[in-house]
Amino acid sequence: MHRPLQASYASCLEPDGVRGARIGVMRVITNTDTADPRLLELMKGMIADRRREGAIVVDPDPLPASLSFVGRPFDEGTLIRSVYACEQATRHRRPPASTPDFDNVKGTHQTGL
DSSP states (O other), X not given: OOOXXXXXXXXXXXXXXXXXXXXXXXXXXTSSTTOOHHHHHHHXXXXXXXXXXXXXXXXXXXXXXXXXXXXXXTOHHHHHHHHHHHHHHHOOOOOOTTSXXXXXXXXXXXXXX
């Protein structure tokens, strides 16, 4: 099924966008003798958060990766909606140290999102 492209990704930014989304937990990487216990606790909390938000959590998911959001072709809106909701609910995402602080860079433009 072909879905029309979104005019703007901003139309997909919904805080409850993860509700009903199917999210797989890849345990292949974390179920090891060397897994950091802090990481495992963080994952446990994130999984519980996604369930409370109404996601369908598949645990464990047999795909060979640690954390992935996967969508149908041409359905970027669903991916953006789900990832944004996850990011807003947890505030776990941190920009890499190499990313400049655009709020303090002269000449940058804020979109108002």
